[in-house]
Amino acid sequence: MKTEAKRLMRGSEAIGEAxxxxxxxxxxxxxxxxxxxxxxxxxxRMLETxxxxxxxxxxxxxxxxxxxxxxxxxxxxxxxxxxxITLKQEGISFLASMExxxxxxNVMRGGPGLGNIAPSQSDYFxxxxxxxxxxxxxIVLAPASVQxxxxxxxxxxxLADEYRIPVIILADGMLGQMMEPLVLKDTPIAPEELPEKxxxxxxAKDRPSRFIRSLILDVNLEEEHNWRLYRKYQRIxxxxxxxxxxxxxxxxxIVVAYGTAARIAKAAVKKCIxxxxxxxxIRPISLWPFxxxxxxxxxxxxGHFMCFEMSMGQMVEDVRLAxxxxxxxxxxxxxxxxxxxxxxxxxxISRTYNKILREKKA
Numbered sequence: 001m002k003t004e005a006k007r008l009m010r011g012s013e014a015i016g017e018a019x020x021x022x023x024x025x026x027x028x029x030x031x032x033x034x035x036x037x038x039x040x041x042x043x044x045r046m047l048e049t050x051x052x053x054x055x056x057x058x059x060x061x062x063x064x065x066x067x068x069x070x071x072x073x074x075x076x077x078x079x080x081x082x083x084x085i086t087l088k089q090e091g092i093s094f095l096a097s098m099e100x101x102x103x104x105x106n107v108m109r110g111g112p113g114l115g116n117i118a119p120s121q122s123d124y125f126x127x128x129x130x131x132x133x134x135x136x137x138x139i140v141l142a143p144a145s146v147q148x149x150x151x152x153x154x155x156x157x158x159l160a161d162e163y164r165i166p167v168i169i170l171a172d173g174m175l176g177q178m179m180e181p182l183v184l185k186d187t188p189i190a191p192e193e194l195p196e197k198x199x200x201x202x203x204a205k206d207r208p209s210r211f212i213r214s215l216i217l218d219v220n221l222e223e224e225h226n227w228r229l230y231r232k233y234q235r236i237x238x239x240x241x242x243x244x245x246x247x248x249x250x251x252x253x254i255v256v257a258y259g260t261a262a263r264i265a266k267a268a269v270k271k272c273i274x275x276x277x278x279x280x281x282i283r284p285i286s287l288w289p290f291x292x293x294x295x296x297x298x299x300x301x302x303g304h305f306m307c308f309e310m311s312m313g314q315m316v317e318d319v320r321l322a323x324x325x326x327x328x329x330x331x332x333x334x335x336x337x338x339x340x341x342x343x344x345x346x347x348x349i350s351r352t353y354n355k356i357l358r359e360k361k362a
Contacts, residue, residue, distance in 0.1 A: 006181040014146045014182050015105055015169065016041035018153035019077050021184070024103075025191035026052040026076040028065040032084045033117040034173035035107035039079065051191065059084040063091030070100035071212055073200035075157055075191065079105035081173075082123050083114060085131075092166055093132030096229075097214035099199075101160035103153065104138075105169045107176040110337030118337025119173035119260055124314035127168050128288045135226055137233045139167045139240065140287040142258040146180035152285070154186060161197070163236055170287060172310070174260045174339060242285035243294055247273055250301050251280035253353050256319050257308040258284050260339070265308050267342035268349055277353050287315070295322040304328045304356055308345060311335050 009017070016038050019027070027042040039055070046053035052069075056062040062078050069076040080088065085106045095102060108123045110116040127140045139159055141152040149171060156167040201212060216222040246266055248254055257265035262283040272279035282298065284291050295305070305327055307316040313331040320329045332348050334340050 004184045006183050008179055009146060009182045010037055010177065010179050011146045011149050011171065012038035012107065012176045013041045014150040015079070015153045015171075016045060017184070018150045019103065019157070020045050020049060021186055021188040022075060022154050022157040023189040023191045023194045024051070024075045024077050024157065026065075026069040026074045028054050028056050028062040028069070028076070028078050029080065030056050030059050030062050030084060032081045034109055034119075034176055035079050035081045035105065037176065038105065038107070042077075059087035060091070063088040063095075066102050066104075067091060067095055067098070067100060070095065070102045071098070071201045073197040073202065075101075075161070075194065077103040077105065079107065081107050081109045081117075082111050082120075085123065085126065089126075089132035092138065093130070093134050093136060094214050095166045096130075096136035096138060097134065097225075098212050099164035099229075100212070101164050101166070103156045103160055103167050103169060105153075105171065108170065108172040110335075116337050117173060119175070119310065119339060120335070120337050121172060121259060121261060121310040122312070122314070122335060123170065124287065124309070124311065127170050128290070128318070136229065137165075137236075137288060139163070139165055139236060139289075140170055141167065141242070142170045142285055142287050143175060144259050144262045144283065144285075146175070146178065146182050148285075149175060150182055150184070159240065163232060164199075165232070165236070170259065172260050173337075237289040240286060241289050241291050241294070243291040244283040244285060246281040246283070248280035248282055248298055248301070250278060251298075252278040252302060252356055253304045253306065253349070254280045254282055254298055254302045255306050255308055255349065256282055256284070256295070256315065258287060258315065261308050261310050264340060264342050264345055268345040271342065271346045272349060272353070277350070279349060279353060284315070290318050290322070292318075292322040295319060296324060296326070299323050299326040302327055304330070304352065306349065306352055307331045307333075309333045310339065
């Protein structure tokens with residue numbers, strides 16, 4: 001593995017460079033803030049490497065271009081921000097049903113509606129519940145640094161191909177815009193170096209014809225198809241859970257946060273540790289599959305879980321399901337694009353922690 005010196009890169013550019021190095025041969029997108037830097041970066045780099053870049057006429061066109069390119073076996077990516085991802089949902093449902101691999105980047109902004117271009121985490125439900133129609137899932141990865149934006153995008157292409165599934169990289173306006181040192185710790189792959197995919201549609205001159213579809217009118221065949229997808233999702237749930245722990249062992253209280261919120265939470269928890277408070281942090285990296293078993297296991301120490309989200313509270317529902325009633329769960333959220341400071345979160349954690357201590361003494 002070749003390791004290069006550190007570069008100072010913007011988050012959106014790190015995603016784009018990861019896609020290039022993963023052998024992405026097609027990018028289709030439509031401009032929307034705060035992810036335009038990614039589209040701009042891909043326009044330059046795809047041209048430099050002789051690959052396909054198309055600024056489509058709409059988000060609907062972009063996601064259907066993704067579908068067509070994925071059916072030929074190309075590694076393909078699209079990106080947008082919250083309202084644009086909403087417009088892509090029908091296409092994502094088609095991609096999931098047709099088992100076409102791709103990477104979809106959502107640099108979240110404040111909402112609902114057009115909202116604003118400030119960082120937010122209010123698309124959690126949309127990403128982890130499928131977002132479109134029908135019984136389907138997408139793998140959802142939540143980076144918390146520029147390095148992870150790069151690493152998880154690379155992983156996303158591999159996971160998409162392995163499971164024939166759309167993979168969503170769920171970032172936000174702060175991660176997309178921030179600049180941090182990045183180590184390009186990999187060996188770039190050219191599209192022509194990728195292994196052949198035996199299911200693709202590239203003409204049937206030397207083989208029997210095949211087809212990829214999502215329209216299955218026979219109810220028994222449709223049910224069989226859905227059960228097969230479900231078994232695939234079960235395999236993903238067993239194999240692809242990712243999370244980070246920070247001072248969780250023996251903690252009385254655990255903060256749960258992802259992405260940008262987790263960066264803020266880690267600084268607040270560090271302050272708690274300095275104050276001899278038994279507070280830890282768990283950071284889900286895969287939002288689907290969600291680390292249910294790990295969170296349940298932590299209830300043997302912790303009697304309280306506080307979800308910190310840059311929304312009114314969405315991931316908190318998964319945490320409540322995960323603890324199975326064996327611990328209290330609360331939520332502290334800041335919706336609309338407001339990014340709280342670690343000091344603010346430390347004060348909130350302290351109030352809850354002191355309440356826990358008083359109840360223990362009582």
